[in-house]
Amino acid sequence: MSEVQRPAGTVASVMTEERMFPPPAEFSARARIGSLEDYRRLYDAAKNDPEGFWGERAAALPWTTPYTKVLDWHPPAAKWFVGGRLNASAACLDRHLAAGKGEKTALVWVGEPTGERREYTYRQLHAEVCRVAAGLRKLGIKPGEVVSIYMPMTPELVIAMLACARIGAVHSVIFGGFSSEAIADRNQDAGAVAVITADGGWRRGSSLPLKKNVDIAVEKSPTVRHVVVLKRTGQAVEMVAGRDIWWHDLIEGMPTDTAPEPMDSEAPLFILYTSGSTGKPKGIKHTTAGYVLWAQTTSEWVFDLRDDDLFWCTADCGWITGHSYVTYGPLAAGASLLIYEGAPNAPHEGRFWEIIEAEKPTIFYTAPTAIRSFMKWGMEHIEGRDLSSLRLLGTVGEGINPEAWIWYHEVIGGKRCPIVDTWWQTETGGIMMSPLPGCTPTKPGSCTLPLPGVVPEIVDAAGAPVTPGHGGWLVMTQPWPGMLRGIWGDDERFVETYWSKVPGKYLAGDNARQDKDGYYWIMGRIDDVLNVAGHRLSTIEIESALVSHPSVAEAAAVGRPHDVKGEAVAVFVTLRGGVPTDGLKDALRKHVRQQIGALAAPDDIHFAATLPKTRSGKIMRRLLRDIAAGRETVGDTTTLEDYTVLATLRGNDE
Numbered sequence: 001m002s003e004v005q006r007p008a009g010t011v012a013s014v015m016t017e018e019r020m021f022p023p024p025a026e027f028s029a030r031a032r033i034g035s036l037e038d039y040r041r042l043y044d045a046a047k048n049d050p051e052g053f054w055g056e057r058a059a060a061l062p063w064t065t066p067y068t069k070v071l072d073w074h075p076p077a078a079k080w081f082v083g084g085r086l087n088a089s090a091a092c093l094d095r096h097l098a099a100g101k102g103e104k105t106a107l108v109w110v111g112e113p114t115g116e117r118r119e120y121t122y123r124q125l126h127a128e129v130c131r132v133a134a135g136l137r138k139l140g141i142k143p144g145e146v147v148s149i150y151m152p153m154t155p156e157l158v159i160a161m162l163a164c165a166r167i168g169a170v171h172s173v174i175f176g177g178f179s180s181e182a183i184a185d186r187n188q189d190a191g192a193v194a195v196i197t198a199d200g201g202w203r204r205g206s207s208l209p210l211k212k213n214v215d216i217a218v219e220k221s222p223t224v225r226h227v228v229v230l231k232r233t234g235q236a237v238e239m240v241a242g243r244d245i246w247w248h249d250l251i252e253g254m255p256t257d258t259a260p261e262p263m264d265s266e267a268p269l270f271i272l273y274t275s276g277s278t279g280k281p282k283g284i285k286h287t288t289a290g291y292v293l294w295a296q297t298t299s300e301w302v303f304d305l306r307d308d309d310l311f312w313c314t315a316d317c318g319w320i321t322g323h324s325y326v327t328y329g330p331l332a333a334g335a336s337l338l339i340y341e342g343a344p345n346a347p348h349e350g351r352f353w354e355i356i357e358a359e360k361p362t363i364f365y366t367a368p369t370a371i372r373s374f375m376k377w378g379m380e381h382i383e384g385r386d387l388s389s390l391r392l393l394g395t396v397g398e399g400i401n402p403e404a405w406i407w408y409h410e411v412i413g414g415k416r417c418p419i420v421d422t423w424w425q426t427e428t429g430g431i432m433m434s435p436l437p438g439c440t441p442t443k444p445g446s447c448t449l450p451l452p453g454v455v456p457e458i459v460d461a462a463g464a465p466v467t468p469g470h471g472g473w474l475v476m477t478q479p480w481p482g483m484l485r486g487i488w489g490d491d492e493r494f495v496e497t498y499w500s501k502v503p504g505k506y507l508a509g510d511n512a513r514q515d516k517d518g519y520y521w522i523m524g525r526i527d528d529v530l531n532v533a534g535h536r537l538s539t540i541e542i543e544s545a546l547v548s549h550p551s552v553a554e555a556a557a558v559g560r561p562h563d564v565k566g567e568a569v570a571v572f573v574t575l576r577g578g579v580p581t582d583g584l585k586d587a588l589r590k591h592v593r594q595q596i597g598a599l600a601a602p603d604d605i606h607f608a609a610t611l612p613k614t615r616s617g618k619i620m621r622r623l624l625r626d627i628a629a630g631r632e633t634v635g636d637t638t639t640l641e642d643y644t645v646l647a648t649l650r651g652n653d654e
């Protein structure tokens, strides 16, 4: 295999896990899918007759024009529900009002500053979305135009997404932790015509300068005509006349019954940028009908949503998890959502448990990196808290180590809650592999089995299925409604990245293996992508940021194991001259923070005279990964151009 392949040894502990946890009988008794036979029946139906299966499920969507064909599949181009028209915000709101559920709680929001709390019924949420939609229409934003959203995790973020959807505008949510450079890149790539932001956002008691970042970005975003600003923190901001408008002024006097724009099934609903193995983030494109159906159906299956549930997904809407399991999935399913604005340790490390005690969510969905932080912060923040409202737990973003799984099960779940370890990606639109909590026996560290409609295969580099028990590339052999429809503005890269290495199949970019029970175990990425705290970062993006600093000649970024974040960013840097100083390390960290955002700031910086390269000049990251992790180099070094480089690098280790 190529040099960028992760050594299989990094998942060794996971691979020896033998424990099995059957779903509790009382959970299964009430579950939507309560037995493996039911699961298999659904699975086989979806596999053998995808059109019949999905056609049946799509019937409940609020079509304004019926579709003529369920699926039109010319790999890699999929069209689901061809010719149909509907509106995603109507699927999340209007249809529940029509069904008499207007007074049901749609959203409970807890602010980071203690004591701040708001609640919206479906009727109230619908009204707010309508007002913002009308305001955006009045600004002249047209169906198909792109609106960037750069906001803190407030109800208005969800409202902004749905308001865009309502007028047929394509939203591109940019995580509030990203820098002005990152906003400018995304505005330019998408041709965004407007940005919706806030004056600032709370993060651990201090405020982030969101509007200021947007101001800098918009100077470099010639397509942006309008900036809408929510007053959140009350900090001073500059308002540019003719361009900027306050959110409260935008919605002043606007109607609460704005008609939804009927959109084609395949009209883009949103773009979400994610890191790939090149320097430029990819704008992953999702469309309307298939995406909403996938988000809703997977929410119902995996979280077993019932009418009396309160669902807390801790993800920010800046990530795909916040799109599919905060906004679209649970709302399309008519569920009640809980969202929290701030950090889990603000103002103290027991904040989540305090919120659970007060709000009584029944389902809690978070990331392994958060769970490892909770473990580290200690039992004193949890003991004495009443977590008995919880009936189901979930994880997403990276594999969960069995130790954290067991801790989650025992301490947070009180041994009574099933855990759903959900494998999926920005590209897949929704969960692909996961236990169904009422029927799938779980094994700590495995995402278990594919959902109905998902047909995975594990193949070698020649595209041939590997023998069971062996690792290989994870591919999908059939289309599914929530799949990405392209990379914004770059069809070639779409084909190249996902569809060319194993022709006709979707290449997920992860290694995986199947065990004797057919369970899937994800073994990490096959490309140069790091997974830091459950978020994908491209090594090349970090390297490009570093070499744009005047002192840096060359840089290589790799991941090393980190007990909380999963992976930490380690960089190896050669300088243009001069002596490395501690001041320079701080300067480089700050530089990456400015270029990309705090998530990408390197944890370790190693200065080196040269980097290990192959004779053809490729940096041997595999060796750097070993050094960064403090491991002996086990792999083949015969292609290394200069052996002394390794010894020198080890000598430089700090």
Ligand code: WT7
Pocket: 274, 320, 321, 395, 396, 397, 398, 399, 400, 421, 422, 423, 424, 425, 426, 427, 447, 508, 509, 510, 522, 524, 525, 531, 534, 535, 536
């Ligand atoms: C990559 C996708 C899906 C939303 C959050 C991340 C890794 C994700 C799991 C899991 C093992 C996982 C994969 C995947 N990943 N969930 N349950 N077990 N690995 O979305 O940023 O698009 O990243 O995250 O490597 O390819 P993303």
